[in-house]
Amino acid sequence: MTLKPENQETKQKPETQEQKTLLQAYGWNEHWEAELQRAGAGGVPLVAARVVAQFSHQYRIVTEAGEQAAVVTGKFEFEAVNRGDFPAVGDWVLVQPLPGEARAVIHALLPRRSAMVRKEAGQRVDVQVISANLDYVFITNALNQDFNLRKIERYLLAVWESGAKPVVLLTKADLCDDPDHYAALVEGVAPGVPVHAVSAFENQGREALADYLLPGQTIAITGSSGVGKSTLLNWLADEEKQRVQQIRESDARGRHTTTHREMFVTPSGAIIVDTPGMRELQLWESDEGMDTTFSDIGELAASCRFHDCRHEREEGCAVKQAIADGTLEQRRFANFKKMEKELAHMARKEESVNRRTKKQAEKRVSAKSRVGRRTASAYAGDMGDDE
Numbered sequence: 001m002t003l004k005p006e007n008q009e010t011k012q013k014p015e016t017q018e019q020k021t022l023l024q025a026y027g028w029n030e031h032w033e034a035e036l037q038r039a040g041a042g043g044v045p046l047v048a049a050r051v052v053a054q055f056s057h058q059y060r061i062v063t064e065a066g067e068q069a070a071v072v073t074g075k076f077e078f079e080a081v082n083r084g085d086f087p088a089v090g091d092w093v094l095v096q097p098l099p100g101e102a103r104a105v106i107h108a109l110l111p112r113r114s115a116m117v118r119k120e121a122g123q124r125v126d127v128q129v130i131s132a133n134l135d136y137v138f139i140t141n142a143l144n145q146d147f148n149l150r151k152i153e154r155y156l157l158a159v160w161e162s163g164a165k166p167v168v169l170l171t172k173a174d175l176c177d178d179p180d181h182y183a184a185l186v187e188g189v190a191p192g193v194p195v196h197a198v199s200a201f202e203n204q205g206r207e208a209l210a211d212y213l214l215p216g217q218t219i220a221i222t223g224s225s226g227v228g229k230s231t232l233l234n235w236l237a238d239e240e241k242q243r244v245q246q247i248r249e250s251d252a253r254g255r256h257t258t259t260h261r262e263m264f265v266t267p268s269g270a271i272i273v274d275t276p277g278m279r280e281l282q283l284w285e286s287d288e289g290m291d292t293t294f295s296d297i298g299e300l301a302a303s304c305r306f307h308d309c310r311h312e313r314e315e316g317c318a319v320k321q322a323i324a325d326g327t328l329e330q331r332r333f334a335n336f337k338k339m340e341k342e343l344a345h346m347a348r349k350e351e352s353v354n355r356r357t358k359k360q361a362e363k364r365v366s367a368k369s370r371v372g373r374r375t376a377s378a379y380a381g382d383m384g385d386d387e
């Protein structure tokens with residue numbers, strides 16, 4: 001008699017704990033729980049999942065039940081206006097598990113807390129989300145001849161704009177006699193941003209990263225080719241291989257960790273994102289990011305005699321004065337002007353594209369109300385159905 005309830009407990013308890021652990025290991029928390037409640041599950045039984053890898057039209061997701069392939073619903077695709085509306089690595093999505101089928105179906109996206117976005121100004125501006133819901137982005141720069149403050153400024157701009165918090169990692173500290181000197185230079189152009197010198201080769205500076213590598217925190221690494229990102233990742237994930245081995249012994253799910261993926265959980269519990277997109281990040285700037293990255297110039301500009309001073313040949317220009325007396329570096333100002341110009345160029349492109357996209361969207365809506373009536377039954381169970 002006394003054995004029975006105990007048995008029941010041992011049967012149920014590990015299962016629910018394990019299932020919770022898997023999603024939580026990937027960053028699920030009260031915030032997402034609240035978003036899930038807000039989204040409401042409609043008529044279809046939907047479960048939460050995180051996107052861990054993205055291919056052109058297919059995703060790998062992790063649900064409480066494990067990892068699997070997924071595609072978006074036809075409705076999702078139909079309603080997407082640009083590429084940014086589709087799921088990206090790091091997104092939390094609501095899926096219909098479809099037992100017995102190879103792929104789950106993604107019905108909806110929970111609102112993003114942050115997004116690294118790439119906007120391409122070619123013939124048209126296309127918005128692409130490179131990764132979503134990052135807490136920190138490690139901006140890497142090497143402590144050798146490649147050290148480049150201007151590059152760091154550009155990355156900072158992109159990270160501020162994303163909504164994630166930037167951290168600058170100066171890699172290959174073993175190649176440098178005075179890492180502190182360079183760290184101070186970075187601090188000069190990145191007020192308030194943490195800067196750490198590290199060396200994967202000499203296992204140096206790892207303690208400083210412990211502040212970020214916390215359970216449930218999602219972190220991506222960016223920086224130019226050759227700065228040592230792969231080496232850094234292997235260094236950070238060193239114990240991961242062992243852990244995967246352990247999981248595999250106790251739970252078949254561990255096997256999934258060997259398939260292709262762009263997101264993994266480190267021994268410390270932090271979730272690392274490593275996608276080709278983050279690696280070859282093309283930098284895009286915005287007004288908001290500009291204000292944060294160049295707050296010093298903004299403050300100076302407030303003291304210029306003319307409100308609309310362009311800091312070129314104007315009388316009483318505080319920015320020019322700061323350059324003359326050495327408090328503002330000419331090169332930093334030049335970088336600021338260059339980015340400002342690129343921004344203006346992007347903004348003009350975007351404006352004309354927005355006008356076109358709006359027209360297309362209007363067409364879609366009127367087409368949808370026609371199609372909607374015909375295929376309403378097919379969508380009947382979909383989330384947020386407004387038909």
Ligand SMILES: Nc1nc2c(ncn2[C@@H]2O[C@H](COP(=O)(O)OP(=O)(O)OP(=O)(O)O)[C@@H](O)[C@H]2O)c(=O)[nH]1
Nearest residue numbers: 172174175199200201224225226227228229230231
């Ligand atoms: N001295 C020194 N060299 C390093 C360190 N970390 C990486 N390297 C070397 O730097 C080179 C580039 O390292 P990777 O890790 O491949 O650089 P990456 O940023 O991943 O490069 P991509 O894959 O092109 O993006 C390799 O030759 C590494 O051995 C370090 O801490 N110290």
Ligand SMILES: [Zn+2]
Nearest residue numbers: 304309311317
């Ligand atoms: Zn001025």
